[in-house]
Amino acid sequence: MPGTTTTGNRRRNEERTAMVQLEIENQRPRRWNPLFKWRKYLKIFGSVFLIILACGAVAYASTAAIWYFFEEHLVTPDNSTTSRPKASSRTVTRATRRPTTTVSRHSLTSIEPIEESSPYHPIQERPGPFRIVGFYDSWSKYEIRGRQLQKLTHVIFSALDMNSAGTLSFHDYGIRKKFIDLVEMSKRVNPSLKIMFSIAEYAYASNFEAVVADPEKKKTLCNSIASLIQTHRIDGVDLFWKWPTKVENRDLFVLLLRDIRQKLNSISDSDHQYILSVVLPNFDWPDFKLSLDLNGIMEQVDFINVRTINYYGFWNSQWGAYTGPPSPLYSGLGAYGDSNVNWTITHYMNETGAPGKLNMGVPFFGAHWENVEGPIGVKEEMWFTAKAKTGEETFEGEYIPWREMEGWNLSAAKWHQESRCPFIWLPDERKFLGFENQRSLKEKMKYALEKSLGGITIWSVEMDDDSDTLLNSVQV
Ligand SMILES: *[C@@H]1O[C@H](CO)[C@@H](O)[C@H](O)[C@H]1NC(C)=O
Ligand SMILES: *[C@@H]1O[C@H](CO)[C@@H](O)[C@H](O)[C@H]1NC(C)=O
Ligand SMILES: *[C@@H]1O[C@H](CO)[C@@H](O)[C@H](O)[C@H]1NC(C)=O
Ligand SMILES: *[C@@H]1O[C@H](CO)[C@@H](O)[C@H](O)[C@H]1NC(C)=O
Numbered sequence: 111m112p113g114t115t116t117t118g119n120r121r122r123n124e125e126r127t128a129m130v131q132l133e134i135e136n137q138r139p140r141r142w143n144p145l146f147k148w149r150k151y152l153k154i155f156g157s158v159f160l161i162i163l164a165c166g167a168v169a170y171a172s173t174a175a176i177w178y179f180f181e182e183h184l185v186t187p188d189n190s191t192t193s194r195p196k197a198s199s200r201t202v203t204r205a206t207r208r209p210t211t212t213v214s215r216h217s218l219t220s221i222e223p224i225e226e227s228s229p230y231h232p233i234q235e236r237p238g239p240f241r242i243v244g245f246y247d248s249w250s251k252y253e254i255r256g257r258q259l260q261k262l263t264h265v266i267f268s269a270l271d272m273n274s275a276g277t278l279s280f281h282d283y284g285i286r287k288k289f290i291d292l293v294e295m296s297k298r299v300n301p302s303l304k305i306m307f308s309i310a311e312y313a314y315a316s317n318f319e320a321v322v323a324d325p326e327k328k329k330t331l332c333n334s335i336a337s338l339i340q341t342h343r344i345d346g347v348d349l350f351w352k353w354p355t356k357v358e359n360r361d362l363f364v365l366l367l368r369d370i371r372q373k374l375n376s377i378s379d380s381d382h383q384y385i386l387s388v389v390l391p392n393f394d395w396p397d398f399k400l401s402l403d404l405n406g407i408m409e410q411v412d413f414i415n416v417r418t419i420n421y422y423g424f425w426n427s428q429w430g431a432y433t434g435p436p437s438p439l440y441s442g443l444g445a446y447g448d449s450n451v452n453w454t455i456t457h458y459m460n461e462t463g464a465p466g467k468l469n470m471g472v473p474f475f476g477a478h479w480e481n482v483e484g485p486i487g488v489k490e491e492m493w494f495t496a497k498a499k500t501g502e503e504t505f506e507g508e509y510i511p512w513r514e515m516e517g518w519n520l521s522a523a524k525w526h527q528e529s530r531c532p533f534i535w536l537p538d539e540r541k542f543l544g545f546e547n548q549r550s551l552k553e554k555m556k557y558a559l560e561k562s563l564g565g566i567t568i569w570s571v572e573m574d575d576d577s578d579t580l581l582n583s584v585q586v
Contacts, residue, residue: 173283238263240263240559241413241469241564241565242261242262242263242565242566242568242585243265243266243387243413243415243469243566244258244262244266244571245567245570245571246265246292246570247572248267248268248285249313252572252573253291253572254292254571256298256300257299257578258571258572259300259303260299261578261585262571263304263565264303264345265292265296265304265571266306266307266308267288267289267305267308268308268310268313268570269307269308269313270308270309270314270315270338272321272331272334273317274317274321276317276321276327276328276329276330276334277330277331278309278331278334278335290342292305293343293344304345304385305342306345306347308347308348308350308389309347309348309349310350311350312352313350318354319359328366328369331370332373333373335347335373335374336373336377339374339377339384345382346374346384346385346386347370347387348388348389348415349370349386349388349389351388351389353398353401356401360400360401363402363403363407367386367388370386371386371410371411374386387411387413387414388411388414389416389417390402390404390414390416392416392417392420392471393448408462408464408467412467413469413564413565414458414467414469415469415567416458416468416470417471418437418470418472419471419473420436420437421434421435421436421442421446422435422436423477424477424479424496424505426498430483430495430496430497430498430505431479431495431496431507432486432493433477433479433493433494433495433496433542433544434449434529435476435477435492435529435531435533435544435550436473436509437451437471437472437473437546437554438451438529439451439452439530439531439554439557440528440530441529442529443486443493444486450529451557452557455470465561465563466562466563467564468563468564469564469565469567470565470567472566472569472584473546474511474546474568474569474573474574475510475546475569475573476515476544476545477507477545478507478541479494479505479507479542481505482494482496482542483496483540491533492528492533496542510545511572511573512545512573512579512580515545518543520532520534522534523547530554531545531546531550532545532547533545547580548583554566554584555583566584568581
């Protein structure tokens with residue numbers, strides 16, 4: 111029967127097709143099967159990954175856009191400079207480790223004519239409480255905290271870039287963010303805190319010499335300072351030229367300070383007096399006497415941060431690297447006899463007759479040396495020499511922030527009465543640590559108050575531990 115045959119053929123055909131399919135299935139290598147099983151999950155993972163990637167791209171793009179927008183459009187660029195500032199070359203000094211990033215940045219200056227006719231008024235000493243000024247290093251891996259800001263009268267953000275045209279800017283996005291955060295937090299936790307920023311020659315502002323010598327550049331700098339202060343509603347600027355050792359710069363530095371002073375006066379009103387300060391060195395070598403007009407500077411600034419730190423470090427002398435505390439209050443040996451805080455401060459007081467304008471620098475760090483040899487001169491466990499690495503000029507040692515001293519047994523430290531400082535000497539390991547602690551800081555505070563100094567300046571606040579151990583030792 112044709113119908114039956116057709117049906118039978120169809121069924122056979124279907125069976126054959128099914129068998130062929132089964133064979134094909136069977137012939138597929140078994141190792142593929144797990145993949146099929148997991149394909150669903152792989153798809154999900156893939157999608158999630160793509161979504162994350164897309165979110166990242168959007169976040170990056172918007173951050174870049176905001177950054178660009180702020181830099182280029184919200185702040186009027188200064189058209190007196192033709193090119194964008196280049197990352198200023200920085201000299202790594204022995205004092206602090208520096209960041210190594212060189213990210214390009216943009217101008218922050220707005221144009222504002224300088225009032226050439228504004229009269230010059232010598233600045234009166236600022237009446238007020240004992241100043242506790244804290245430098246805050248923006249390149250530090252530690253951030254300043256609100257409780258620390260409550261224990262300061264002034265905070266100085268260190269540091270902004272100054273290019274060779276005198277234009278100020280933030281070195282990179284991270285530093286700008288730290289600055290914005292500092293300003294925001296300061297206003298929230300301590301409304302009476304004075305917020306300043308530093309222009310530091312050894313950090314991002316190696317162009318002091320070019321700027322002081324050129325009226326246009328000075329004008330740009332003055333406008334840039336005023337613009338920054340007004341934009342962020344902060345209180346002032348600190349200049350840290352390390353150091354003007356050329357005689358030609360003696361008057362130029364004072365004139366620069368005078369111009370900045372005039373600019374600050376021109377934007378001041380009865381509610382807002384802006385602050386100008388400088389950092390000056392801890393001793394007076396012959397060049398320095400000729401190149402710094404101390405009294406000329408004094409007339410322009412509100413206060414001087416005397417850098418009474420780093421008396422001893424890993425540099426060469428005729429004896430090698432001379433160990434000692436970073437900031438001895440008194441004493442010293444041989445050629446270092448005057449290398450102490452008392453000598454420096456007495457000298458500044460003698461020269462200026464204005465202790466109320468002087469801030470005494472205090473370190474929140476120590477200095478450690480390796481390869482330390484025998485004591486110098488008399489047998490006293492403070493002054494040693496350290497040997498350089500064989501065949502090299504560099505010494506092994508480093509500056510250690512107070513909060514990083516956990517590797518040293520601080521309770522085993524000895525007290526050196528002459529210098530009023532603690533130290534640790536490990537003869538077996540030939541290691542020496544000179545540092546500052548609660549006791550030495552209390553001695554320094556007593557000294558500063560006895561001499562009627564205007565205050566102290568801390569290098570730098572973020573080096574303190576989480577319990578504010580050192581900051582609590584310098585409260586009045
Ligand atoms: C900067 O721009 C302003 C306004 O466009 C102009 O008046 C001024 O001359 C410009 N300055 C320079 C130095 O080009
Ligand atoms: C502090 O320095 C002054 C001036 O150099 C000096 O006369 C005085 O003796 C010093 N004080 C101490 C305790 O060394
Ligand atoms: C400060 O002046 C006093 C008195 O004139 C003098 O004895 C002392 O040596 C001076 N010290 C310094 C460091 O200039
Ligand atoms: C630290 O020094 C103190 C005082 O010398 C000593 O008693 C203590 O055992 C030392 N601690 C350590 C961990 O070495």
